[in-house]
Amino acid sequence: MTTTILSSLSLFPATPEQVIESRRRTAIAWGKDMTLEEYLHRDDVSDTQEHARDGKLITWVLAPRDDPTSLNFVSSCETFRREGLVWRRPPPPPDGEDSVPMPERVTCYGIASVFTPPSLRGNGYAAHMMRLLHWVLAETSWLPKVFSEEWGTPPARVAHAGDGWFSALWSDIGRDFYKRCGPTMDQEGWIVRSPASTVWNVSAEILLSEADPTNWTWLDEAGVLELWEKDADNVAHTLGLPDNYRVSLTFLPNKGVAAFQHQRNIHILNRLVPPIQYWGIMAKHDSQDAILDTFATWSFEVRLPGLKTLIITRLRSRPESFKSLMSTVMAVAKQQGMERVEVYSLPDELQSVAASMGGITFEREEHLPAFKWYGAEKSSEVAWLLNEKFCWC
Ligand SMILES: CC(C)(COP(=O)(O)OP(=O)(O)OC[C@H]1O[C@@H](n2cnc3c(N)ncnc32)[C@H](O)[C@@H]1OP(=O)(O)O)[C@@H](O)C(=O)NCCC(=O)NCCS
Incomplete structure (x- = not known):
């Protein structure tokens, strides 16, 4: 593709008609098990949910200037x-003592549904859109000072x-494209960081035998939102x-971010038997505590292809509580007819307990988490905390 053609295109927030056209196009990739009407309806419903509403969701198009x-387009x-939250190490003060960095609440973005129609692929369009x-x-102050001349003028900033x-x-x-x-x-774009999953086979009797539902506060929709x-x-x-x-x-899990993991496919999840009652558990003693220290929230992946999976969206546990927590999660998975349980980025201190319960940790080949830090620090100097399923989109 010639630079002249790239510079004739720019990035724009989609009009309502372009949003629908974009969804019609992506249905072939992400709506294979739904009719087009079901796919469009799911997105219509999703638009009204907290993760998307009030301008949080923007569909972008690469279109002629x-x-x-x-x-x-x-x-x-x-x-x-x-x-999100960000901690930054300040320059050392003159007396040489490092101060403890305080978290800053910041704006950040999840990106999804990158798509070029099959007939237009291989022309550099998606790469150019992502660069823009x-x-x-x-x-703004962290962007490079100069916009590549061969791309024309920068895209307009929007509300x-x-x-x-x-x-x-x-x-x-x-890993390479983004x-x-x-x-x-x-300059580099999005860098893949720790695409690790740990999975358990639901038939692992060792776990099921230890499940004790009475240790836990069971969290329905309102309960997980509060958690x-x-x-x-x-x-x-x-x-x-x-x-x-x-x-x-x-990323932070509230404001609809973690809820998106089950609300997105609720029309399918509502068909499960028995009906899903709970989306999480927390240790009973946590109900009174200021800091929650033992809990798991989940969704279910039942769309084909793939094994039916209870996917843990957000997890926090001490090693000594982890077996009890996982046994109960495993019992939920079995009751809902799932074949396995999966968690992203299990913390190091829980790995040996996980392995003792038959959990296998491996590097995923799909849904590779990739981030772009806009500050001056290099990506190798940036730690992604809570790189868990709850923030996927
Ligand atoms: C991925 C996609 C957006 C690329 O769009 P595009 O406009 O053709 O992208 P570009 O022309 O800028 O870049 C093409 C490059 O993308 C990379 N690429 C495309 N599909 C790929 C795939 N499935 N696996 C790995 N790399 C891929 C390749 O490096 C390719 O280069 P090549 O043509 O020399 O092999 C397009 O193929 C698409 O819509 N695919 C279906 C939806 C999808 O998978 N989206 C990404 C979700 S993370």
Whole structure:
């Protein structure tokens, strides 16, 4: 593709008609087990939910500069504005004592549904769209000073976007494509970080025999929403900046972010037998405590292909509580007819207990978490905390 053609395109927030066209297109990739009407309806419902409403969800199109509302746009994607926390190591003070970094509440973005129609693929459109995306999401003062001349003028900043400290996506096309998509041709884009999963086979009797439902407070929809609110507060107190890093960051689970993991497919999950009653458990003693220290929340992956899976969306546990927690989660999975239980990025201190219960940890080949930090620090100096399923989109 010639540079002239790239410079004739730019990134625009989609018109309502372009949003529908983009969804019609992506149905072939992500709506295979639904009719087009069901797929469009699911997104209509999703638009009204907390993770998306009030301008948090923007569909973007790469379209001709001279016809930005055209339905013949060449590529599209979605961004979700969210809240996150960031800890940064300040420069050492003159007396040499390191101060403890305080968390800052920041704007950040989840990115999803990157799509180019089959007939237009291989022309560099998606890569160009992703490069331009930094220019509408990132905190302006952190963007490179110069926009590549061969791309024409930068995309216009729009309401509800911008001020971003970091963004993340979950790549289903490997590590390289998004890494190449930086804000300039010589800067890196999204870097894959720790795509680890731990899975248990639900038939592991060792676990089922230890399940004790009476140890737990069972969380229905209202219960998990309340837990994620409290968890979002707790995160500021319980996490920090690990040694050897200059920055650490995390998405927060409240404001619809973790709820998206089950609300998105609720029309399918509602068909499970028995009907799903609970989306999480927390240790009974936690109900009174200021800091929640033992809980799991979950969703279910039942769309084909793939094994039916109870996927843990957010987890916190001490090693001594973990076996009891997982045994109960396993019993839930069995009751709902799931074949396995999966958790992303299980903390190191829980790995040996997990293995003793038959859990196997491996590097996933799909949904690879990848982040772009917009500050001056290098990606190798940035720790992604709570790199769990709850923030996937
Ligand atoms: C991925 C996709 C958006 C790329 O769009 P595009 O406009 O053709 O992208 P570009 O022309 O900028 O880049 C093409 C490059 O993307 C990479 N790529 C595309 N599909 C890939 C895949 N399935 N696995 C790995 N890399 C892939 C390759 O490096 C390819 O280069 P090549 O053509 O030399 O092999 C498009 O193929 C698509 O819509 N696929 C279906 C939906 C999807 O998988 N989206 C990504 C979800 S994370």
